[in-house]
Amino acid sequence: MRGRESFVMALEALRVNRLRSALTMLGVIIGVLAVVVLVSVGTGAKDAVEKQISGLGTNIILVVPGQLTVGAAPTQSRLSLADVAYVRRVVGDPAKVTVSLQSGETVRVGRTEAFVTIIGTDQNLTNVFQRPLSKGRHLSETDVDTRRRVAVLGAEVAARMFGDVDPVGRQVSIAGARFRVVGVYATVGQTFGLSRDQEVHVPVTTAQRMLGVDRVNGLAVGASGPEEVEALQGRVVAALTERYPGEKFSAVTQTQLLGTIGSVLGMLTGVLAAIAGISLLVGGVGVSNIMLVSVRERTKEIGLRKALGARQRDVLAQFLIEAVLLTTIGGVIGIVLGVGGAVAIRSFTEVPASITWWSIALAFGVSAVVGVFFGVAPARRAGRLDPVVALRAE
Amino acid sequence: MTAPDPSATAPARPAGPPAIEAVDLTRRYDLDGVSVEALRGVSLRIGQGEFAAIVGPSGSGKSTLMHLLGCLDRPTSGVLRINGVEMSGLSDTRLAELRNQTIGFVFQSFHLLARTTALDNVALPLVYRGVGRAERRERARTALESVGLGHRMGHRPSQMSGGEQQRVAIARALVGEPKVLLADEPTGNLDTRNGTEVMAILDRLNAERGVAVVLVTHEPEVAAHARRQIHVRDGLIELDTGAAEGRP
Structure with missing residues (x-):
């Protein structure tokens, strides 16, 4: 069977179960949306602070008495x-x-x-x-x-x-x-x-x-x-x-300030991205769950396909592509909504949200990987079904 | 494999190896440590273009035999050749290809894909053979016309009667031009009129196309369509009316 056929078949299966597909995608959509929006807010904040610091002037050294560390009492x-x-x-x-x-x-x-x-x-x-x-x-x-x-x-x-x-x-x-x-x-x-x-x-x-x-x-x-x-x-x-x-006397340069604040905000962005990533992971578990249900529900269909000559890899491909389509379509929708959300945040609030290409690429890549990762187990189960047993299933 | 063809009098009988040749097939199931012997040594030979019925009470092993003949299952021991190809040495993938190219299935409960048109249902085996879309549709159309459903191509199973659905299933079994058509209780879910119609189609296809038909049934009047009856009981062949011609 050609790849295109598996693709068409998977798309058809998603179309037939519209509501279920949409709800499954929702988990992925929310995860990707969260990644794109939170990373853009984190990046935007970092950019804004960096702009403020460099807006002070160039090559500045600030000298203050005492130890200049975060949390130290002013001297x-x-x-x-x-x-x-x-x-x-x-x-x-x-x-x-x-x-x-x-x-x-x-x-x-x-x-x-x-x-x-x-x-x-x-x-x-x-x-x-x-x-x-x-x-x-x-x-x-x-x-x-x-x-x-x-x-x-x-x-x-x-x-x-x-x-x-x-x-x-x-x-x-x-x-x-x-x-x-x-x-x-x-x-x-x-x-x-x-x-x-x-x-x-x-x-x-x-x-x-x-x-x-x-x-x-x-x-x-x-x-x-x-x-x-x-x-x-x-x-x-x-x-x-x-x-x-x-x-003690301390002197800090703009570069050091930028470095310190940049790393703090970078860490913050990372934490935000990780939290969003967890919701993406949960979305992936949802995909896995639905695919397992789908395999069980379509056991008879799988048995029939095998009787008609579908090989193990044909069935595996069909279900794997279905899972990956669920997550990537969800990913694209999530990216569109996330970009829209970031633009809205920037326009209607003080928060400077800055959309970064790497967060979009990452969100899409991760959703595709999530599809493969969580789709493999159900797809393998489908591929390995014994046709005799599958045909008898009710 | 050029044994003299036993039913040379039948029309449109192509030459070649027997469609099915089984020697001493056994099939044992291990269920929770209990060993059940569904088949205890079955030998039979079905020639090209033959029409045979496997009959027997439920639990006789006829379904198991049907699954083996259809390469859906593997025997515990014994030799099975489909169209001259020994199946025991084949991988699952090769077995799937063998099913796709030489065997057509008709099931009691039709097994059509819901929400899929008759045309696409019929074309499905060709998808797994790698046939292009245009050719698939053309061949599926021809197959549907041959079972008298040329006007039903765009209908879904839910929009068709049981008899029509079974005819779609027959068209699907035929579209790949198999050597053997295995029909498992094809009239089991149909009323008498539709059952008669389906049997008439099977008779005609056997006569006109020379495709071997193996029918599994427990209804004597359905079995009567076949020129040869193979009675199975307790995992053994009890009586084979074509034994003289069918067995080596």
Whole structure:
């Protein structure tokens, strides 16, 4: 018998038992759907985070006191502006080092109030990070040196406090002190779930006085090229450790952040895929079950086919192809629904779902393999039936 | 295998080896440790184009003999040649091919595929012979016409009477141009009129085409259609009216 005949025969058998075929497929459809959707959500999340990190700028090294590990308690910083100056000498290019001192404060304009992140920084910010302006100017060296009470607003803060009015040149009150707005940043979006459009930047010296401290939270160094990042990272940490023996300093690069977060999210995607895979497996067991029922129900038919000259392999092929058709047709439907689902998730929710070709290929491949794997046992049983016994079956 | 043909007087009798030749066949079943001997040494020879009836009460072993002659089962001992081919040395696959090419089956309960047209039912044996679709349909059409069902090709079994279904089954048995047609109680599920009609078709096919017909039945009037009666009882041949011509 030709392969095409077995194929037509199997398709016919599925058509005859429409409802049963559809219900059996449903298990596979749900499994494949779950694989495609969950993997696309996992991949989308990973892509989004990676985009956020690389959107910060290029070749950035973040330096913070203490051990930077997940779950570690934040270390009280003892870095001062003198230390920053020291790091500037170590790095060699003072313009490539910027600082950060953060605090949550209330900002008020007239009667409008908002609680925002105040970041004390300096004129070198834009040499390290990407932070385009939409209006006005950045903080200047003079602003920092003379502790001017000037501020650059994040896009969201500006819109909320001033609406359509141009904020540049106007007054805002930060923690009760009056500041003059000199610039507004362009919209940049979120990093790690924190909106950077809700920040207000002020000179670091002004922030220190306002908060009554002489420390900074951390500093960031911009390397001039990707090949220099690692050496520079080592040099900065070594210099700081030498200055403060017995204390820990951490420096992470974007690549390391990307690597760590990427592997965490990759693992998450893997776990999601595995859970979806289990449902696909359950779908496969359903196929096996139905095929066994089908073989039993059609015992007489099998006996007849054998009497008419069907060989063992003809019968085996017929039932195996039937099982594989069940899972692959189910797989294709699942993929179509999964892609549709991922597109819907991306369009109607905040979750960035990104469809990957490998998840589609994998889902299809796995459903075909499931068909073969779970179809073999029933098909072999059918192929081995004794025609005399089979013909007598009721 | 060129023994003189015993029934040379019958029309359309081709020459060649006997359609079926059995020597001392036994078949023992082991059921839960109990050994049952269904056949205890049966020898017979059915020539090309012969029409024989195997008769006997239920439990006599006639069904077992029928299964052996149809190569659906293997004997415990003895020699069985179908159209000159010794079957004991054949693999299951070769046996399936032998069934497909030399034997046609007609069953008591028709055994047609439900939800499948008469034409496709008849064409089924040719599927396993690797015949292309167009030729299959053509030959199935011819076979259906020869049993008077040229107008029923697109009907499904559920849309046909028992007599018509059995005629479809006969057409299916014939479509592969077998040497032997094995009919197991072909009229058992039919009323008298339809039974007579089916027997008439078998008579005609035997006479016109020279296909050997072996009938298994317990009804004497059905057995009377055959020129030769083989009576089976307790796993042995009790009486063979054609023994003189049929046995070597």
